[in-house]
Amino acid sequence: MRQLLASLALVLPLAATAGPVNVLTNGGFESTKLTNGQWQVYGSLEGWNLVSGSGIEVRRNVAGAAKEGQNYIELDSYGNSAMSQSLTNLTPGAEYELSFWYSPRAGVAADSNGLQVLWNGQVLSVLTANGLGLNAHQWVEYHFEVTAQQGLNTLGFASVGRNDSLGGSLDNVSLVQAVPEPASLALFGAGLLGLGFTRRRRA
Template sequence: MHKKLISALLLATPLLSLADGSNLVLNGSFESVLIKSSNRWEIFSNISGWTGGAAGIEVRNNVVGLARDGVNFVELDTTANSSMFQTVATQANERYTLSFFYADRVSNGQASNGLDWSLNGTQWTTVSGGNGGASHDWKQVQFDFTASGATTLYFRASGRSDQLGSSLDQVSITSAVPEPQSYALMLAGIAAIGFMARRRQRQA
């Protein structure tokens, strides 16, 4: 009986961990950075959770556009094209979802905008580089991946290095949501645990 109970627990635990939607990225919306007032921006070498590239990280408080989440967002074409990264404590062989929002800079041309991202720096993907409109048009990127251990998430400006670049906000890495059949398996495991516990109490 004990072996059956342990097996049921082992079955349910990984699926429960997959259902955990907490964000593993620290300061993903950049709200930990204090900008003195709205309509201002500042450049930092590093910010909470993030290590900046050679030209630092520009944090903007609702200036030339509105944040997607809170009041702050990031631009990586600071005094020149720059970058930033953060290492996240993902677990080997577990599935995760990366999500973030980007927007081409308001009234900025295609050649000037540009934002790339990468997991572990092995392959880079460009997600922006269009003409900016009259207001921030935030678009979401989502990408599911299986971690091989800790994951380092990178972003970099990739347009013309002219201090006018694309915006980034609301970055997250969360455990991937299980497929419906996985939910059914998880519920079956939980039911088995409850059944074994009640049976054990009756036999005590």
């Protein structure tokens, strides 16, 4: 029993304070090395595959600054494009929190700033915002709860709207497993304590 209580004293604080781990690769698009003021269109990036269109455009302080780090991307590179990241290490049935930052491109109307968000082929949302009158990025963070399926899971983003090489910006994409609420942790601890008392009575 003393050993069980000592284990709980260690496990519960760790469960409550352990930070979430981003399971995505290159969610901030920082693996691409660009010089300041440079942009480049790629057929793929570390962790990300081109699904359709002419390429994934990575920018560093071009037509706006990144929300996090140095780089951000635009998917209406030479035309509307789509990219995805495949994940094979998720826990089936578990809830994950998807978050990312989106901004319209400054000086561009809403019908050219569309960004579609997909999870396992299903559209979660289509974002857009009016960039007319802006002279810099106006980043907004978005959150979605998604459920992992058995086997392969796929996160996707696609530029939608006018096909004119001017589109919305994306940065700092994160996917983390949802952390149990404190009440759930307390129930977990109570369950372990009950298991300990049961074992003691049976002994």
